[in-house]
């Protein structure tokens with residue numbers, strides 16, 4: 589059974605349709621990537637899925653519940669977490685403290701519940717932080733100040749913050765953007781590992797990474813789904829080659 593589906597998801601800005609009739613079907617414990625050239629509608633789709641933007645029409649079902657009209661906090665409390673941005677890390681705090689905040693706070697600063705933590709919350713939080721530390725491989729850096737991490741490591745910590753919320757599904761928006769080539773394997777290995785426990789929906793521009801690590805790929809163009817399939821199917825699809833820089837499929 590699917591963990592996330594969209595049914596004719598459409599988002600318009602005035603007369604302009606940025607996303608049109610998108611039907612996504614994300615299976616549990618898979619890495620499902622959405623790719624497409626500039627302006628394809630990936631970011632708009634991402635914001636509609638996280639609840640940052642309202643759909644113009646269509647429906648979103650997560651874990652068998654309709655979530656189309658729920659805000660970001662509610663979605664995250666149901667188990668749908670998005671990766672934080674480097675700009676939302678607490679750079680003067682340690683890695684562990686950042687993860688604790690994410691584990692306690694669910695998603696917004698207003699939601700933090702430091703002061704009313706019961707013993708069971710503290711225990712649950714510790715387990716969530718341990719899970720995030722272990723999965724990101726940050727066990728040895730737990731006491732490092734986040735501001736002292738490299739840019740690539742900070743991006744890993746963003747993913748860790750989402751993991752500390754112990755989601756069923758994690759949504760990642762271009763997790764490798766701005767990363768040096770040497771750091772990219774670190775994050776792509778992490779993303780790949782995640783599907784052991786949870787589901788990953790990855791919005792990504794870099795075709796090379798997506799072909800390497802995804803189970804299923806949805807290619808968007810001009811707000812619509814152009815083609816879907818396994819990395820092999822996508823790699824060999826003429827329509828995809830044409831959409832990406834006149835024939836190139838690597839790193840377009």
Ligand SMILES: Nc1ncnc2c1ncn2[C@@H]1O[C@H](COP(=O)(O)OP(=O)(O)OP(=O)(O)O)[C@@H](O)[C@H]1O
Nearest residue numbers: 601604606624625626627628629630631632633793
């Ligand atoms: N707030 C907005 N108002 C009007 N048009 C918008 C708005 N946001 C996005 N668009 C338009 O919607 C289309 C899809 O944009 P979107 O950012 O979702 O694409 P994308 O696939 O994420 O592209 P990129 O890889 O360049 O970020 C584009 O034509 C864009 O100009």
